[in-house]
Amino acid sequence: EAQVTQNPRYLITVTGKKLTVTCSQNMNHEYMSWYRQDPGLGLRQIYYSMNVEVTDKGDVPEGYKVSRKEKRNFPLILESPSPNQTSLYFCASSLSRQYNEQFFGPGTRLTVL
């Protein structure tokens, strides 16, 4: 089954404790991205990757890091999480930037205390 998976689905952590949210897709998609969703603000793009080893900032990159060492995986790293990063995070992938249908993962609800 074609899908995007994220782990963990739920995470409660404390300020400053480094964490990684994993994202994996099995559709051989070139383009992957991370979004955060906050009430009243909709979906905002954090980082995106056009292909392996090619990443760039989206609209709200501060406090986040990403890497794309393999085509299928695109982890999101919070080196020193803060309470304002409490949010619902979605990973998404698409065939390429020209084919923009985004396939979203199930989401990761992160709470930073």
Added chain:
Amino acid sequence: GQQVMQIPQYQHVQEGEDFTTYCNSSTTLSNIQWYKQRPGGHPVFLIQLVKSGEVKKQKRLTFQFGEAKKNSSLHITATQTTDVGTYFCAGPMNSGYSTLTFGKGTMLLVSP
């Protein structure tokens, strides 16, 4: 900055009534996409519009892309309770089409 605006933010209708959400971009878009997110779920792609003035239909849903490619609408005829959710439009905002900007969404509630 460049943005995509969506109205209304929220609409509550009785089952059987029609519903429309509108999307306006500050810049001309190469294409626009629509997504639906059910409560507790993730966004799911509905459709992509590319051509100026394009109209596409999916059963009771009608999607339009404006002539100037700066606005779009989604119209649902005779809503059903299964239509409940938040509808987002999204478009590539930068010249390289590498980033996707979403509107804030319209939350639709349908009462039986």
